[in-house]
Amino acid sequence: xxxxxxxxxxxxxxxxxxxxxxxxxxxxxxxxxxxxxxxxxxxxxxxxxxxxxxxxxxxxxxxxxxxxxxxxxxxxxxxxxxxxxxxxxxxxxxxxxxxxxxxxxxxxxxxxxxxxxxxxxxxxxxxxxxxxxxxxxxxxxxxxxxxxxxxxxxxxxxxxxxxxxxxxxxxxxxxxxxxxxxxxxxxxxxxxxxxxxxxxxxxxxxxxxxxxxxxxxxxxxxxxxxxxxxxxxxxxxxxxxxxxxxxxxxxxxxxxxxxxx
Numbered sequence: 001x002x003x004x005x006x007x008x009x010x011x012x013x014x015x016x017x018x019x020x021x022x023x024x025x026x027x028x029x030x031x032x033x034x035x036x037x038x039x040x041x042x043x044x045x046x047x048x049x050x051x052x053x054x055x056x057x058x059x060x061x062x063x064x065x066x067x068x069x070x071x072x073x074x075x076x077x078x079x080x081x082x083x084x085x086x087x088x089x090x091x092x093x094x095x096x097x098x099x100x101x102x103x104x105x106x107x108x109x110x111x112x113x114x115x116x117x118x119x120x121x122x123x124x125x126x127x128x129x130x131x132x133x134x135x136x137x138x139x140x141x142x143x144x145x146x147x148x149x150x151x152x153x154x155x156x157x158x159x160x161x162x163x164x165x166x167x168x169x170x171x172x173x174x175x176x177x178x179x180x181x182x183x184x185x186x187x188x189x190x191x192x193x194x195x196x197x198x199x200x201x202x203x204x205x206x207x208x209x210x211x212x213x214x215x216x217x218x219x220x221x222x223x224x225x226x227x228x229x230x231x232x233x234x235x236x237x238x239x240x241x242x243x244x245x246x247x248x249x250x251x252x253x254x255x256x257x258x259x260x261x
Contacts, residue, residue: 089115089149108143118147121156122232128160129231133243137168152184159191159230162198166227171203179208194228 092100101114111117111127118124124147131140144161147154158181165174178195185191199209 115150118150121154125156125160125232132164137164140164162195163227163230166198166202174202175206
């Protein structure tokens with residue numbers, strides 16, 4: 001039985017077609033390989049620019065604390081402003097009042113949580129005296145200044161601050177504080193007499209302290225008059241001597257680690 005085969009001419013186009021396909025295929029693969037290699041190169045890291053940005057201080061806007069909602073700060077004492085004064089704590093609005101209270105709490109932890117705690121004059125003066133005895137006179141002066149700003153009609157913080165300024169021999173600040181006290185409390189005659197007595201010893205050429213100041217019998221013990229003890233220092237100095245010895249022992253141990261205290 002014979003098998004019919006298609007004429008050879010019917011297969012003629014197929015070899016040409018297959019040849020063209022295999023001829024184009026390698027070229028296609030080469031083009032795809034080249035296209036895959038042509039990836040965008042990553043940009044080099046500019047370390048100089050980064051370091052320059054780190055060295056430059058950022059320009060930050062002032063951030064104000066908004067506080068808790070519904071919090072009512074203790075009212076500051078209202079008093080007429082003395083001549084030359086530019087700050088009045090009682091005139092602060094709610095937001096500034098909260099910011100100030102936060103500053104007081106952060107600046108003097110354990111002493112005050114806000115301006116309202118500075119109304120306790122005895123505790124404020126005691127804390128200021130302890131700061132001064134711990135060789136932190138600037139902190140003591142700032143605490144008393146804040147208390148005087150919050151409650152300007154209280155004499156205690158004003159007088160304690162003046163005494164510490166006298167003890168540290170700061171004539172310029174003493175004169176300014178005395179002038180502000182005189183403007184705020186013009187009728188405090190007894191206290192002003194003591195201030196003039198200290199001021200004449202500290203700044204003898206200051207016209208603010210001119211006048212007749214009686215000399216007491218016990219003021220011959222040295223060139224400096226006795227202080228009026230407005231900082232309420234105790235007469236028993238046992239604790240102060242023990243604290244001084246303790247600080248000396250710590251300083252000696254820090255300077256000479258191998259030495260005995």
